[in-house]
Amino acid sequence: MALRDTAIIGYAETKIVEKSEHDVWALGAQILETLLDKTGFEKGEIDGLILSSSMTGAGNCFWSQTTADYLGLEVDFSQTVDVGGSSPNGALARAAAAIDAGLATTVFLLFADTQSRENNSRLRSFANEWTQPQGLLGPPAAFGFLSKRYEHQFGLNYESLGKLAVAQRDNAVLNDNACEKLRKQITVADYMSSRMIADPVRLLDCVMVCDGASGLLVTSKSRAKAKGIDRWVSPIGYGERTNFKSSENVVDVTVSGHSVAGERAFKQAGLAAKDVGSFHPYDDFIIAIMLQLEMLGFCKHGQGSSFIQEHGFTWSGDLPLNTGGGQISAGQAGLAGGGTNLVEAVRQLFGEGGKRQVKNISNAVVTGIGGIPYARNWGTSTVMILTPDA
Amino acid sequence: MSTMPNDTLSVERQAPTPRSFSRSYWEATREKKLLIQYCRKTQQFQFFPRPTSIFTGRHSDLEWREVSGKGAVFSYTIARRGPEPFRGHEPYLMAVVTLDEGVNVMGDFVHCALEDIKVGMRVKPFWAPLPNGTNLLMFEPDR
Numbered sequence: 033m034a035l036r037d038t039a040i041i042g043y044a045e046t047k048i049v050e051k052s053e054h055d056v057w058a059l060g061a062q063i064l065e066t067l068l069d070k071t072g073f074e075k076g077e078i079d080g081l082i083l084s085s086s087m088t089g090a091g092n093c094f095w096s097q098t099t100a101d102y103l104g105l106e107v108d109f110s111q112t113v114d115v116g117g118s119s120p121n122g123a124l125a126r127a128a129a130a131i132d133a134g135l136a137t138t139v140f141l142l143f144a145d146t147q148s149r150e151n152n153s154r155l156r157s158f159a160n161e162w163t164q165p166q167g168l169l170g171p172p173a174a175f176g177f178l179s180k181r182y183e184h185q186f187g188l189n190y191e192s193l194g195k196l197a198v199a200q201r202d203n204a205v206l207n208d209n210a211c212e213k214l215r216k217q218i219t220v221a222d223y224m225s226s227r228m229i230a231d232p233v234r235l236l237d238c239v240m241v242c243d244g245a246s247g248l249l250v251t252s253k254s255r256a257k258a259k260g261i262d263r264w265v266s267p268i269g270y271g272e273r274t275n276f277k278s279s280e281n282v283v284d285v286t287v288s289g290h291s292v293a294g295e296r297a298f299k300q301a302g303l304a305a306k307d308v309g310s311f312h313p314y315d316d317f318i319i320a321i322m323l324q325l326e327m328l329g330f331c332k333h334g335q336g337s338s339f340i341q342e343h344g345f346t347w348s349g350d351l352p353l354n355t356g357g358g359q360i361s362a363g364q365a366g367l368a369g370g371g372t373n374l375v376e377a378v379r380q381l382f383g384e385g386g387k388r389q390v391k392n393i394s395n396a397v398v399t400g401i402g403g404i405p406y407a408r409n410w411g412t413s414t415v416m417i418l419t420p421d422a
Numbered sequence: 423m424s425t426m427p428n429d430t431l432s433v434e435r436q437a438p439t440p441r442s443f444s445r446s447y448w449e450a451t452r453e454k455k456l457l458i459q460y461c462r463k464t465q466q467f468q469f470f471p472r473p474t475s476i477f478t479g480r481h482s483d484l485e486w487r488e489v490s491g492k493g494a495v496f497s498y499t500i501a502r503r504g505p506e507p508f509r510g511h512e513p514y515l516m517a518v519v520t521l522d523e524g525v526n527v528m529g530d531f532v533h534c535a536l537e538d539i540k541v542g543m544r545v546k547p548f549w550a551p552l553p554n555g556t557n558l559l560m561f562e563p564d565r
Contacts, residue, residue: 161438162470165558166530167430167508168516169501176499177518177528184497184541231500279476281468281525282496406470407496407518407526 034132035125035300039256039264040418042070043378045246045371048211048363052243056088056146057102059245063142064103067249072259073138078249080109080136082127084119084143085367085402091152099142109136115274116402117314119143120246120370121414125270127250137255143374144245145366158406169230172238174404175317176230178285182319183232185286185334190232192337193318194223196353197236197360199345200315204357206347206388211242211363237318242363246371248378265381268395269301269417275405276413286334289413290327290399297415298329301395305329309392310380311351312373314401315358320410324399328415347388355380355388374398374416381420395419424535427500428514430550431532434507437552444471446486451557454549458525460487469525491547492564493521498531498539519545519561533562 044066046059054062068075081100089095089112096110109130113119120143127139159168168174182188201218204210218236226236256264271293277283298304305328313324322336330351331339345353356362356376359369377396379385396418403411440448450457459468461484464477475483498517501508508514515531517539531539532548546564549557 158470161440161444163528164505165435165438165552166516166528166560167433167501167504167511167514168528169503169505172503173499173501173516177497177516180499180541181497181518228500228502230502233499281466281476282520283526285497407528 034128035267035270037253038128038131038250038266039253039261040248040250040266040378041256041261041264042067042249043247043375044070045209045375046244047209048242048244048365048372050211050213050242050363051148052146056086056144056150057099059146060099060103060142060144063144063245063247064140067140067247071249071261073249075104078105078138078140079107080127080130080139081105081107082123082139082141083112084123084145084371085112085114085116086145087147087151087153087366088145088149089152105140107136109139115412116367117316117370118272118400118402118412118414119367120374121398121400121416122272124248124250124267124374124416125272128267131250131252138249138251141248141250142245143247143365143368143371145368146243147241147366148243162406171316171404172230172233175237175319176233178409179232179319182286189337189341190224191220192340193237193322194220195340196318196321196345197223199349200354200358200361202346203355203388204361207356207362210357210361211240214240214357214361214363233317239316239359239364239369242365244363244365244372245368246365246375248375263382263421265378265418265420267416268419269297269299269303270415271296272412272414274412283408285409286323288323288327288409290324290415293413293415294328297417301417303395303417307395308351308397309394310355310377310390310396311353312377312396312398313354314370314373314399315354315360316364316401318360320401321353328397347385347390352390355385355390370400377418381418393420424537426535428511429532430508430511430514430530433511435552435558437554437556443473447471448556450488451549451559452555454557456489456491456547456559457486458489458523459484467523467525469527489521489523491521491559493519493545495539495541495543495545496520496526497541500536515539517545517561527559530560531562532560
């Protein structure tokens with residue numbers, strides 16, 4: 033099967049910064065060099081390139097082609113995945129499919145964005161007619177609606193969300209690549225008193241847009257073995273859903289496409305939520321983590337806040353979660369930010385988590401969220417399950 | 423004590439450029455009429471305007487129907503930090519409203535104190551003029 037035959041043989045990431053001094057392609061070059069150093073592969077052995085979405089790259093509709101040119105890569109397979117924060121997970125799934133189909137043997141996955149330094153996006157969407165004239169402040173307002181609706185349906189203990197925010201900060205303090213501004217411990221009281229942005233979404237619910245890059249080198253297990261590599265991480269389950277409940281006008285925003293993507297991924301992997309070694313959910317807003325805990329079956333729908341009260345989520349907790357701090361506490365590298373949590377999961381499964389190494393490295397689950405649609409929760413939901421040395 | 427949010431009516435909004443398939447909506451707002459798309463085949467409304475029926479995938483199933491704009495609050499948020507040109511006009515209220523025809527519409531919410539808005543509250547349309555003679559759909563309490 034395509035997924036299980038795939039070997040992630042190396043990972044790399046830059047430090048995440050508020051505003052990069054370096055061009056996005058310079059960050060890409062840094063990721064490429066690290067991957068070559070780590071795996072012993074030569075540049076000429078890379079025959080596939082898959083990029084995440086990128087606000088910087090959004091000004092160029094030849095993005096993967098031009099990036100290949102700047103990095104001196106001659107490839108048989110080249111594409112950009114355009115499902116926003118879900119695109120790093122999506123890139124890994126597409127790399128596995130491309131390798132399985134014989135389109136490429138060794139694929140460089142690059143997640144690079146310098147949204148803060150250079151944002152070239154001009155989004156053609158519903159916004160110009162249906163949300164800009166109304167003054168909707170994009171994602172924070174969308175998550176304000178979602179949170180208020182969740183509160184109406186189930187009640188919501190905001191201190192539970194605060195507990196997640198605190199746990200991610202504790203993790204970020206141990207992550208040298210996290211944005212320095214965010215590497216300061218916070219308390220639940222700090223969370224509760226942080227200023228409202230779009231009620232009930234507070235400042236400490238939100239990601240901070242940053243610049244940074246990460247990446248993976250992916251090949252087949254047989255190719256890895258032939259190169260004398262004996263350690264890798266493999267995807268064993270994947271689910272992706274775009275435009276969940278597309279034909280409904282009034283959707284329950286407390287239910288996401290992760291319900292179907294998660295079921296598919298867990299079924300492929302032969303695992304259930306109770307088996308998860310570490311969880312790396314996409315975190316643009318804290319409540320998104322809670323919703324994903326519910327959607328993936330860690331707890332029942334509507335019971336996220338009591339589940340959070342009963343469990344520990346730092347790297348040493350019973351459910352280690354975003355052990356590098358997640359995007360909210362490490363910084364969101366634009367649309368490449370999904371790579372931060374994906375690379376952290378791979379790092380943990382290689383046993384290279386250092387001071388924040390989790391105990392259970394039998395598997396890790398990484399999710400993605402991409403795009404904010406009209407009066408719904410999010411556009412694309414992905415769930416990727418990884419295991420070491422499979 | 424109640425806090426009245428900004429009604430944002432003094433914000434200098436630009437009228438949006440309609441798409442080829444949303445022109446009928448915007449034209450109708452000149453007379454403060456709310457037209458939304460209706461799929462004859464499945465007998466359901468849809469919002470926002472699309473180039474095809476989101477139920478059948480066939481454009482030919484669509485027609486425009488005038489509706490009252492009355493409905494109930496599905497959810498809401500208080501914008502504490504708006505984008506330009508709303509910066510400086512905060513706080514203002516925004517709501518997702520479920521129209522009686524079964525579609526969710528997002529809009530500014532006016533003439534209601536911050537403490538008074540509730541999920542489920544009945545609402546009616548309030549039209550705010552745009553520079554080109556069209557009107558922007560907002561909502562207010564239907565008391």
